[in-house]
Amino acid sequence: MNDSLRQEINRRRTFAIISHPDAGKTTLTENMLLYSGAIRVSGSVTAKKGQKHAASDWMSMEQERGISITSSALQFEYGDHVINLLDTPGHEDFSEDTYRTLMAVDSAVMVLDAAKGVETQTRKLFAVCRERGIPIFTFINKMDRPYLDPYDLIDEVENVLGIAAVPVTWPVGEPGDFRGVFERSSQSVHLFERTAGNKHRAAVTTGGYDDPHVTQLVGSTAHNRLKHDMELVEGGMHQFELDAFNRGEMTPVFFGSALTHFGVENFIQQFIQWAPTPRPKHTSSGLVQPDAPYFSGFVYKIQANMDKAHRDRVAFIRIVSGKFERGMKANHVRHGREIKMAYPCRLFAGERETIDDAYPGDVIGLVNPGIFKIGDVISAGPSFSIKRFPVFTPERFLAVTLPDPSKRKGFVKGMTQLGEEGVIQVFNPSGGSVQPIIAAVGQLQFDVFFARMEEEYGVPLRHDTLPYTVCRWVDPQGYQPQSTDLLKQVHDHDGQLAVLFQGDWEVDYAERQYPGLKLLSAPPGLENIWES
Numbered sequence: 001m002n003d004s005l006r007q008e009i010n011r012r013r014t015f016a017i018i019s020h021p022d023a024g025k026t027t028l029t030e031n032m033l034l035y036s037g038a039i040r041v042s043g044s045v046t047a048k049k050g051q052k053h054a055a056s057d058w059m060s061m062e063q064e065r066g067i068s069i070t071s072s073a074l075q076f077e078y079g080d081h082v083i084n085l086l087d088t089p090g091h092e093d094f095s096e097d098t099y100r101t102l103m104a105v106d107s108a109v110m111v112l113d114a115a116k117g118v119e120t121q122t123r124k125l126f127a128v129c130r131e132r133g134i135p136i137f138t139f140i141n142k143m144d145r146p147y148l149d150p151y152d153l154i155d156e157v158e159n160v161l162g163i164a165a166v167p168v169t170w171p172v173g174e175p176g177d178f179r180g181v182f183e184r185s186s187q188s189v190h191l192f193e194r195t196a197g198n199k200h201r202a203a204v205t206t207g208g209y210d211d212p213h214v215t216q217l218v219g220s221t222a223h224n225r226l227k228h229d230m231e232l233v234e235g236g237m238h239q240f241e242l243d244a245f246n247r248g249e250m251t252p253v254f255f256g257s258a259l260t261h262f263g264v265e266n267f268i269q270q271f272i273q274w275a276p277t278p279r280p281k282h283t284s285s286g287l288v289q290p291d292a293p294y295f296s297g298f299v300y301k302i303q304a305n306m307d308k309a310h311r312d313r314v315a316f317i318r319i320v321s322g323k324f325e326r327g328m329k330a331n332h333v334r335h336g337r338e339i340k341m342a343y344p345c346r347l348f349a350g351e352r353e354t355i356d357d358a359y360p361g362d363v364i365g366l367v368n369p370g371i372f373k374i375g376d377v378i379s380a381g382p383s384f385s386i387k388r389f390p391v392f393t394p395e396r397f398l399a400v401t402l403p404d405p406s407k408r409k410g411f412v413k414g415m416t417q418l419g420e421e422g423v424i425q426v427f428n429p430s431g432g433s434v435q436p437i438i439a440a441v442g443q444l445q446f447d448v449f450f451a452r453m454e455e456e457y458g459v460p461l462r463h464d465t466l467p468y469t470v471c472r473w474v475d476p477q478g479y480q481p482q483s484t485d486l487l488k489q490v491h492d493h494d495g496q497l498a499v500l501f502q503g504d505w506e507v508d509y510a511e512r513q514y515p516g517l518k519l520l521s522a523p524p525g526l527e528n529i530w531e532s
Contacts (some may be wrong), residue, residue, distance in 0.1 A: 002291070005323055005359065009290050012361035013275040014084040014318075016101050019111035019127070020119035021171040024141040028111055029074070029087050032329070034201065034263055036083065038076035041199045059465040071160040073316055073363040075299075075346055081272050084361055091302045097301070097422050100374060100389050101129050104318035106361065109137045110251070111258075114147035118160045126161050129248070135276060136163070136251045139267055143171055143178040144257040150229075154237070154253060164250040166240045167233060169266050171255045173222050180218075181255055181263040182209070182226055184233070185270075188216045189226075192262040202261040246276060280360035281320045283377075285384040288321050290360035294381025295322035295330060299366075299372050304456070305418040313417060314347070314365040315372040323378065324358040330380040333369065339378070341366055373420065393521050394425050394439030397466040397500060398446060401435060407459045414457035419493050424449045427471075427490035427498065431483060437490060437500075438463075439471065470507055472519035479516030496523045 019025040033039045074085045086105055088098045102108070108129050112118060129136055130437070140153055147153075150171055157165040172189060173179035180191035187209050192202040207214035209230075215223045244250035252270065256263025280287040280297075288296060301316035332339045345352040345365045358364050366372070375389045402411045415436060419426040424445055427437040440446055446463075454460045468488065474481065474497040481487050481499065487510060488500040499519065501507050511517060 002293070002323075006291055008082075008323075008359040009361070010277050012082045012084065012278055012359065013107070013272065013360040014086065014105050014278060014363075015107040015109060015271075015275060016086045016088050017086060017107045017109045017111060018098070018102075018122065018125040020113070020116075020121040023113045023116075023119070023122075024109050024258045026087070026137060028109070028110075028141065028264070029085060031258050031261055031264045032078075032083070032085065032268060033074070033076060035268055036076045036078040038074075061241060073347055073365075075362065078268065078272060082362075084363055086363065098125065099128055099392070100300050100422065102132065102134065102388075103389060104298075104316075104363070105134065106277070106279050107135045107137065109139055109271070112138065112153070112157075114140050114142045114255070115145060116152065117148055117153055117156045123160065127180045130161075130163075133248050135245050135273070137250055137267070137271060138165065138251045138253045139258075140253060140255050141258050143255050144260050144262065146175045147171075150255065151232075157251065157253065163248075164238050164244065165253050166238045166250060167255070168240065168252045168270055169254050169263055170226070170229060170233060171258070172218055172226055174225075177222075178257060178260075178262060180204075181266055182230065183266055184230075189218070190263070190266060191217055192260070194260050198260050201265075204265070242274060245274065267371060268327065276319075281282045283384040283386050285382060288384065290321050292321035292381065294379065295324050295328065296377065296379040296381060296384075297324070298318045298378070298386050299374055299376040301330070302368060302372060302374060302417075302420050304421060306497045313370075313420075314345070314367040315368040315376075316364060317345075317364050317367075317378065319358055319360050319362050319364065321360055324362070325366060326354070326356045328380065331376045333377040333384060334373070334383060335371065339371070341378075343367055375421070388525065390442055391522055394471055395441055395469055396443065396446070397427075397437055397439045397468045397471075398463040399437055399466055400471050401464070402460040403460065403462055410457040410459045411453075411461075414453045414459055418449055418452060423452070426493050427500075429492065430489040430497075437466065466500070467502050469503055470494065470501040470522065471498055472501065472507060473498045473523050475518035475520055475524055478518030479514050481514070481517065485514070492523065494523065498523075 017025045017029060050269040072087045074087060076083055086101045088101045096405055110122060110126060112122065126136065138157060143402065152296050154165045154167060157163065169181035169183050171178060172182055180189060182189050189209065191205045195202060205217065238250065240252055241250060252274065254263060254267040256267060258264060270441065271505055280289050297317040297319040299315045300318050302313055304313045326344055327340065329338050329340050344355050346355050347365050352365065353380065364412065375386060377385055402408060415426055418424060425439040427439060429437060438449060450461060490498050490500060492498055507519065511519065
């Protein structure tokens with residue numbers, strides 16, 4: 001084993017932040033950048049033309065709406081450690097891009113709104129993490145506002161998500177007057193002061209549990225409540241166990257406010273200590289260890305038009321094993337041929353930085369001239385494949401029309417590239433129709449698609465809403481629908497045959513009408529595959 005490789009692996013932490021929209025995910029992301037020194041002022045990344053927007057949100061629609069639409073990959077150092085933060089979309093419509101990102105992380109941070117607790121999208125994302133065995137930290141955010149009882153929040157995490165929740169820090173103060181946190185491991189109180197505009201790190205005063213100075217600062221009422229709370233917590237709640245956390249059976253819970261930066265540094269320091277280093281990857285050839293003596297990685301995301309000057313595509317590659325070096329050659333497993341990776345880059349706020357080397361857990365960007373697809377493996381050693389990435393059954397369908405035939409080249413390019421990204425799914429009707437169908441889980445995906453087609457490809461489109469709400473793929477081992485069958489038959493981007501229905505009742509009718517017809521909720525080949 002190469003000692004320098006192992007040292008680099010041990011330095012790295014690769015994780016994602018998951019949350020329901022508006023729980024404060026992007027604000028916490030910027031807090032981590034602020035406390036690492038990657039940015040000096042919260043909420044600013046060399047904003048041009050007077051714009052103010054989040055560091056991790058670079059697409060114009062993200063800046064306008066104040067939401068995260070794409071997944072971005074941020075790398076920064078915190079002390080001696082290298083942090084890879086795979087920021088995920090914060091809107092419920094963008095499940096596919098989010099789930100792909102969760103295939104590339106070793107741990108996750110679940111952000112909850114202290115006034116709302118566990119919300120719908122949080123449950124969905126937690127379930128994916130749980131299924132994949134991803135260890136989860138919990139950060140209960142927005143404690144600077146009125147919040148639910150902390151005991152009730154802990155109980156809700158345990159009861160709704162079915163995981164042991166262990167408070168590592170505990171709020172000091174009252175709802176509406178959040179002063180700081182009590183850190184159980186050090187038995188110390190950390191009191192914070194706001195900075196002007198919440199743009200800089202919060203000033204902190206630290207003292208012992210019974211320090212008279214601390215009592216004076218928080219007041220006797222808040223101190224007595226803290227003392228009472230700690231007696232209950234120490235006497236009735238779990239103690240943190242690292243092994244249980246790594247098995248996904250226990251989540252450490254932190255209280256704080258990402259907006260005011262209260263309690264954030266306490267969380268970051270424990271995260272660095274407990275978050276797992278890059279883990280082995282399950283593949284078709286067995287476990288690939290991160291310290292294997294060869295480079296390997298897989299494509300988990302493709303993003304078009306990150307550089308408006310070049311209008312190209314970037315493939316995001318999570319490194320699984322070995323050391324990556326600029327200019328090295330490796331085998332593109334799906335194509336079965338060698339490729340040279342001459343221009344690797346790291347991405348931050350839409351800008352690129354050329355890199356010379358990278359290690360397991362890191363994410364590198366490679367300009368994609370059409371050779372990469374989601375799930376592709378690149379290896380300088382043995383060839384292997386990984387579990388195919390999830391495809392989500394769409395529920396909304398539109399037929400799109402190109403008003404200006406002279407823009408057909410841009411139309412085809414945009415449809416292909418945005419379909420590859422997973423912004424929408426593209427289906428082509430059987431029977432020779434030239435009017436493609438786009439499909440999505442939610443309306444925002446359509447909004448993004450049409451905005452990007454016009455802004456990035458110069459192709460405005462018209463569309464008609466279709467009555468379908470269900471998509472099922474046809475198992476090639478069963479009955480193959482004929483053109484005379486009264487079914488809306490389409491082909492997906494891989495040429496797989498699928499059928500669109502107006503509701504579950506139509507699905508039931510079709511299965512009765514054609515007894516040999518086998519309908520699948522995902523493309524053939526996604527069932528009965530080994531775990532990742």
